[in-house]
Amino acid sequence: MVLFFLAFVLIFGSSNQGMRLLSQRRYIRQDGWGADKFSFGDLYGLTYIKPFKMPRDTSFVALPVLETDSVKYKMHIIGDSYLYSFFSMDPRYFKKTGEVQFVRWSTPKPIPYRLSKDKKNILLIECVERNFRNLMTVKEIRNRIEAQAQSNSGSQTASRFEFLSRINSRLKNTFYHPTLENNLEFLLFNLGIWAPFKELKSALNFYIFGRLDNEVRVSKNWKQLYLTQTVDPEKVGSSFYPTSDEEVGAYVAQLNEVQTYFKSKGFDQVIFSIIPNPVGVLNTENKPTNQILSRIAKHPNWKGILVDPSLRLQKNAKENFFPSDSHWNQRGAAIWLGQLNETLKAL
Amino acid sequence: MVFNSLQFLVFFGIVTSAYFLMAHKYRWLLLLLASCYFYMAFVPIYLGILALTIVIDYFAGILLEQHEGRTKKWILALSIVANVGVLAVFKYYQFIFNNISWFAHLLDIPVEMPVLSILLPIGLSFHTFQAMSYTIEVYRGNQKAERNFGIYSLYVMFYPQLVAGPIERPQNLIYQFYEPKHWDRHRVQSGLLQMVIGIFKKVVIADRLSMVVDEVYGNIGEQSGTNLVVAAIFYSFQIYCDFSGYSDVAIGAARVMGFRLMENFNAPYWATSIPEFWRRWHISLSTWFKDYLYISLGGNRVSVPRWYLNIMIIFVLSGLWHGASWNFVIWGALHGLFQLIGLILNRLFPFLAADQRKTWAGIWAYRLLTFFLVTLAWVFFRIAHFSTIKLWFSRMALMDFSSPLNVSMAIKEFYLSVFLIVGLFALEYKRGMVKERLETFFWLTFPLLVLVTYFLGVFNMKQFIYFQF
Numbered sequence: 001m002v003l004f005f006l007a008f009v010l011i012f013g014s015s016n017q018g019m020r021l022l023s024q025r026r027y028i029r030q031d032g033w034g035a036d037k038f039s040f041g042d043l044y045g046l047t048y049i050k051p052f053k054m055p056r057d058t059s060f061v062a063l064p065v066l067e068t069d070s071v072k073y074k075m076h077i078i079g080d081s082y083l084y085s086f087f088s089m090d091p092r093y094f095k096k097t098g099e100v101q102f103v104r105w106s107t108p109k110p111i112p113y114r115l116s117k118d119k120k121n122i123l124l125i126e127c128v129e130r131n132f133r134n135l136m137t138v139k140e141i142r143n144r145i146e147a148q149a150q151s152n153s154g155s156q157t158a159s160r161f162e163f164l165s166r167i168n169s170r171l172k173n174t175f176y177h178p179t180l181e182n183n184l185e186f187l188l189f190n191l192g193i194w195a196p197f198k199e200l201k202s203a204l205n206f207y208i209f210g211r212l213d214n215e216v217r218v219s220k221n222w223k224q225l226y227l228t229q230t231v232d233p234e235k236v237g238s239s240f241y242p243t244s245d246e247e248v249g250a251y252v253a254q255l256n257e258v259q260t261y262f263k264s265k266g267f268d269q270v271i272f273s274i275i276p277n278p279v280g281v282l283n284t285e286n287k288p289t290n291q292i293l294s295r296i297a298k299h300p301n302w303k304g305i306l307v308d309p310s311l312r313l314q315k316n317a318k319e320n321f322f323p324s325d326s327h328w329n330q331r332g333a334a335i336w337l338g339q340l341n342e343t344l345k346a347l
Numbered sequence: 348m349v350f351n352s353l354q355f356l357v358f359f360g361i362v363t364s365a366y367f368l369m370a371h372k373y374r375w376l377l378l379l380l381a382s383c384y385f386y387m388a389f390v391p392i393y394l395g396i397l398a399l400t401i402v403i404d405y406f407a408g409i410l411l412e413q414h415e416g417r418t419k420k421w422i423l424a425l426s427i428v429a430n431v432g433v434l435a436v437f438k439y440y441q442f443i444f445n446n447i448s449w450f451a452h453l454l455d456i457p458v459e460m461p462v463l464s465i466l467l468p469i470g471l472s473f474h475t476f477q478a479m480s481y482t483i484e485v486y487r488g489n490q491k492a493e494r495n496f497g498i499y500s501l502y503v504m505f506y507p508q509l510v511a512g513p514i515e516r517p518q519n520l521i522y523q524f525y526e527p528k529h530w531d532r533h534r535v536q537s538g539l540l541q542m543v544i545g546i547f548k549k550v551v552i553a554d555r556l557s558m559v560v561d562e563v564y565g566n567i568g569e570q571s572g573t574n575l576v577v578a579a580i581f582y583s584f585q586i587y588c589d590f591s592g593y594s595d596v597a598i599g600a601a602r603v604m605g606f607r608l609m610e611n612f613n614a615p616y617w618a619t620s621i622p623e624f625w626r627r628w629h630i631s632l633s634t635w636f637k638d639y640l641y642i643s644l645g646g647n648r649v650s651v652p653r654w655y656l657n658i659m660i661i662f663v664l665s666g667l668w669h670g671a672s673w674n675f676v677i678w679g680a681l682h683g684l685f686q687l688i689g690l691i692l693n694r695l696f697p698f699l700a701a702d703q704r705k706t707w708a709g710i711w712a713y714r715l716l717t718f719f720l721v722t723l724a725w726v727f728f729r730i731a732h733f734s735t736i737k738l739w740f741s742r743m744a745l746m747d748f749s750s751p752l753n754v755s756m757a758i759k760e761f762y763l764s765v766f767l768i769v770g771l772f773a774l775e776y777k778r779g780m781v782k783e784r785l786e787t788f789f790w791l792t793f794p795l796l797v798l799v800t801y802f803l804g805v806f807n808m809k810q811f812i813y814f815q816f
Contacts, residue, residue: 003364006357013357164392171391175384184353201802210757214807 013183023186027058032193035186041324043225046213048198049206052225052324060088061333066341071098073344074116076267078103078144079126082275086333093337095344097122103144105135110146115266122344123262126273129280129293130230130237136272137254138261219284224323230277231285239280239289248292252299259304269347273307273340278321278328281313307343309336348388350596351549351806358385359600362506366604371527375501378524378604382506386469389510393468396433397504403429404478405499408485408492419486426482430475437468442671470510472668476635478503481517483639490517498524505606507597511590513611513631520606528605536789538602540782543796545595550804552767553588556581558805559754559764564729567738571750575743582729583722584768587615590629614775616721619704619713621685624721632668636661655690659683669728674736678727685720763803 012018026035038045040053075097077083087093089102098119103111105127115121127135134140177183205211212218217231233240259270274296280289293308312335313320313328320332328336348354362381366374387394407426411419435443451458481502484490493499502521508514563570563578570578594611601608611631618624625633644657659680666679693700704710730736752761774781785792 002360003368006360006364010357010361168390168392171387175391176388181352181354184357188353197801204802208757209760209763211760 009184009187013180013187014177019183019186026190029192032191034192035190036192036195041225041322042326043216043227044324047206047216047225048195048202049212049218049225049324050199050203051222053199054322054324056322056325057330058085059330061086061093061330061337063090063092064334064337064341066092066095069096072096072120073122073347074099074101074119075122075124076101076103076113076145077124077126078105078141079124080105080128080131082128082327082333082336083126085327086330087337095341097344105131105144107144110143113145120268120347121266122347123267123270124273124340125258125270126275128275129239129277130227130235132274133236133251133254136258136274138258141258141262219279219282220286221284223318224278224282224284224321225325226277226279227326230279230326237277239277239292240285240287241290243290243292243295245295248295248299249301251292252296252302255296255306256301256303269305271305271307271340271343273309273336275328275336276308276310276313278326281310282317282321283314305343307336307340309339312336312339348385350593351546354388363600363603366528367530374528375498375524378506379497379501379504382501382504382509385506386504386509389469390466396437396468396471397474400430400433400475400478401500401503404482404503405493405496407482408499409494411482411485412492423482423486427479430479434471434475437471439667439671473512473514474503474509476514476632476668477508480514480635480639484517490521493517493521505601507600507606508608511593511597512629513594513597513609514635515608515631519609523606526605531605533786534605535603536793537782537786538599538604540785540789540793540796541599541602542596543599543793543800544782544785545592545597545599547796547800547804548588548592548595548771550806551800552764552771553585553592554805554807555760555764555767555803556585556588559756559761560585560729562754562756567730567735567742570742571753572743572745572747573750573752574754575739576748577752577754579722579726581764581768583616583718583725584771586725586728587612588771614778616718616772617714617776618717619710620717621682621689621720624717625682632665636665640664655687658686658690662686672731673733674727674731678724681724681727685724 012022023035026033027039028034036045039056039058041056044052044054073094073096075091075094077089077100079102083089084102084104089100091097091100094100099116101111101113103113125136125141172178202212215228217226217228218224219226229235229237230239232238233242235241255272258272262270274293276293279285293306293310296302297306297308309332313332320328320335322329348358358381362377365377369377383394386397404426407422410422411426414422448458481490481493481499485492493502498521501524502515502517505515505520560578560582563574564582567575591612598608598610609631611629613627613630615624615627618627641657641661644660645653646657647654649657662679662683663676664679665682666675666677669675669678704713726739727736730739754761756764785796
């Protein structure tokens with residue numbers, strides 16, 4: 001019995017299709033056999049702090065009512081969970097858009113893109129503030145949407161032991177699923193029946209030892225959970241990380257380079273959208289942020305289009321975010337969409 | 348895969364269940380395949396390195412039995428050179444050539460060294476020594492050469508002790524692969540209990556103490572004397588719980604299947620002298636060095652200066668075994684030096700010898716002195732760079748012990764950490780009796796230990812410290 005059960009767990013945990021099927025079914029269930037890691041927010045799923053256990057709306061944002069316009073654009077979007085968790089990538093979300101191709105930052109291989117011959121090709125590059133420094137570079141974007149293989153072209157010389165490295169990767173990918181540990185945790189322990197144990201452990205750590213998961217912090221007003229990397233001033237992605245004007249200039253140059261490169265590859269327009277860290281919008285920590293997004297937009301060398309919803313999200317800010325999740329909620333997402341559509345209208 | 352992971356839990360469950368369902372004659376094959384799978388989880392192609400040393404030593408063993416005299420010596424030498432050569436390339440290459448470059452630079456000699464960026468194969472130091480143990484024992488006539496290539500491979504690769512020991516002897520292990528093992532409830536319970544105790548030591552104690560240790564050692568320049576002392580003591584117990592915890596899981600996992608591996612620790616911080624500490628700490632390694640190197644160098648059956656030199660050689664090499672870095676060499680040398688000082692003092696003042704202590708106060712004074720010396724040496728083990736070691740000493744020299752402890756760990760958790768250390772220390776002395784009691788009430792103690800480990804464990808998936816060796 002034990003052997004069969006564990007073998008089943010191992011086989012299932014090593015199968016992407018199996019995991020997808022199982023997680024879909026688990027997340028539908030509301031009982032003890034349903035998954036609870038993201039049902040109440042991803043940050044709750046890391047901490048299991050009971051006061052932050054609030055049901056999270058997982059539906060997509062409703063399609064906006066847009067003026068009838070001639071279809072002009074094909075949208076090529078590279079984005080993260082701020083988009084794919086809230087939008088179904090229906091072209092009707094976006095003004096004047098007839099076609100949408102969406103690629104996640106997490107894609108393991110570059111996805112080939114096809115430029116439309118009869119529509120304007122808009123490249124929308126979106127990510128959250130804590131990640132943009134690393135992700136919004138030519139190299140990283142080419143790792144997601146260019147069909148050609150990377151890394152061995154150009155200035156890099158092939159390693160003498162590259163074939164060994166290839167054999168190693170092939171063996172590893174064949175026998176060891178890259179996310180097996182996470183998958184096993186999901187299979188065995190991402191169940192509502194375990195929640196009381198997790199919440200008790202969390203309460204012990206939090207209320208007696210003053211500790212949470214390393215990745216999560218509680219806001220000063222005790223009403224919001226944040227990712228530590230967005231709050232800790234020593235972390236580069238934090239809204240409080242001291243950023244000099246020189247560094248802002250370097251980021252501007254980096255984004256300008258991306259724009260120039262992809263325009264040279266045939267895109268008619270490149271739009272950047274950097275979603276502010278929730279802590280920067282919610283203003284719970286009573287200290288000034290580094291204002292990096294507005295500093296980029298106002299920089300004299302900035303040549304691009306940046307959709308930064310910070311100001312709009314700040315109005316009734318707490319209605320735009322989940323308290324126990326690192327993302328915005330449907331209202332926040334809809335605000336961003338409105339701002340993006342205004343930008344598309346103005347093109 | 349690390350022992351404190353779900354992957355290992357599932358792997359162990361599958362392998363052990365299949366093991367008992369399988370006929371005895373196929374079990375070695377199951378274990379060998381499982382061990383290959385276990386090893387390849389780290390870097391798959393490094394199985395090739397392991398296979399190479401296995402092939403070399405397998406044939407060396409057979410040839411050693413078939414030859415005598417100088418030829419026999421040459422075969423042994425070649426086998427050892429092959430094993431040490433693998434270590435030299437993968438573990439010591441950069442260290443050797445960095446030092447050659449530095450020396451050449453001192454003499455103004457231009458030297459160009461190719462940089463070899465190779466990841467150290469996991470457990471290399473352990474399975475290399477275990478393989479050398481085999482050829483040496485065959486050479487000495489204490490072990491018959493193993494003709495079954497699969498069984499010999501399993502001796503080197505047996506997964507519970509493959510990556511961090513205990514370093515076994517062929518006389519202790521090989522014959523066990525031929526013995527049929529039957530399901531024995533008490534033995535299985537004993538093994539499972541030892542595994543849980545090992546995980547408890549790792550995630551409840553070691554990883555908890557590491558929160559303070561990492562914080563303090565991560566910023567030594569800002570630390571008070573109090574912080575440094577507490578971190579040093581915590582590190583002594585962190586490394587003990589980390590390493591002995593691993594050994595417990597390894598020994599327990601093997602015991603579940605019916606294999607008896609040697610115990611690797613015997614309450615080391617109860618030692619009243621440095622020699623005694625080394626009879627209780629990483630026993631498989633210290634006996635390896637004693638049996639294969641120290642005695643071969645003449646041990647203590649030589650002149651006194653040569654005897655002292657032998658001791659220093661062993662400890663310096665032991666330090667180097669731990670890592671290709673001067674801080675490990677110094678750590679080893681310090682232990683050698685402590686031993687020598689002890690020996691010299693005992694010769695000059697025989698009444699000072701540790702075994703002369705008869706009073707409780709005397710025994711405890713020596714125990715605390717030994718702990719102090721060992722903890723001081725651990726500072727060199729923990730800190731990789733000389734500049735940081737110098738900083739540590741300069742901060743300690745300020746004698747700033749008036750400031751209270753100032754770390755981010757909450758005071759209640761700190762008290763818990765101290766309680767765990769004291770409790771471990773006390774229970775270790777009577778560990779045999781404690782374990783017996785735990786086994787008697789297995790159906791109560793096992794689930795209780797699992798629950799306590801879960802609720803108090805610090806699950807940040809920190810790798811075991813000795814994996815890096």
